[in-house]
């Protein structure tokens with residue numbers, strides 16, 4: 735079991751509706767020493783890849799992406815969530831359905847911060863059905879940039895996102911993959927990697 739899986743078992747809480755709560759260390763209160771270990775691990779897994787920029791999505795991806803970026807020495811851009819806008823010309827826009835809130839949002843990035851030919855590493859806290867990642871991939875494609883890799887802290891392997899994204903041919907690295915979880919017993923099982 736790796737450092738992150740151990741922490742999830744210690745502090746994660748399984749909620750009804752396939753939601754794993756990790757807000758005591760990952761996405762509300764944040765354990766920065768843990769984030770640094772996460773950054774080191776992504777650096778290893780993407781060794782030898784050319785990374786110009788990290789792209790994430792607000793809000794919970796931002797803190798993680800910033801610490802990860804210290805290991806890659808590149809800037810972080812975060813896609814902003816907007817209700818419904820019409821900002822032609824200045825923004826790349828993609829549609830994303832939120833797993834946790836069950837709402838549809840547009841995600842936007844200013845065109846000046848994603849450039850043609852750039853090699854982009856996508857970072858996010860969770861992968862469930864993959865909607866957030868698909869939105870980020872669309873933004874990168876619109877810019878004519880390239881997704882060089884995808885780093886996820888916790889993948890819920892029993893949902894479809896991981897399979898879909900891997901089938902698209904991307905190098906997707908998830909530091910913990912939850913195979914199953916039980917909210918009544920607060921039990922979590924990880925996929926062997």
Ligand code: 5GP
Pocket residue numbers: 752753754755756761794831832833834858859860861862863864865866867890895
């Ligand atoms: P997806 O778009 O892959 O369905 O969901 C990914 C997004 O939903 C992540 O950015 C994350 O913020 C949120 N999310 C999905 N599942 C969970 C979960 O079990 N717990 C928490 N805390 N957030 C989740």
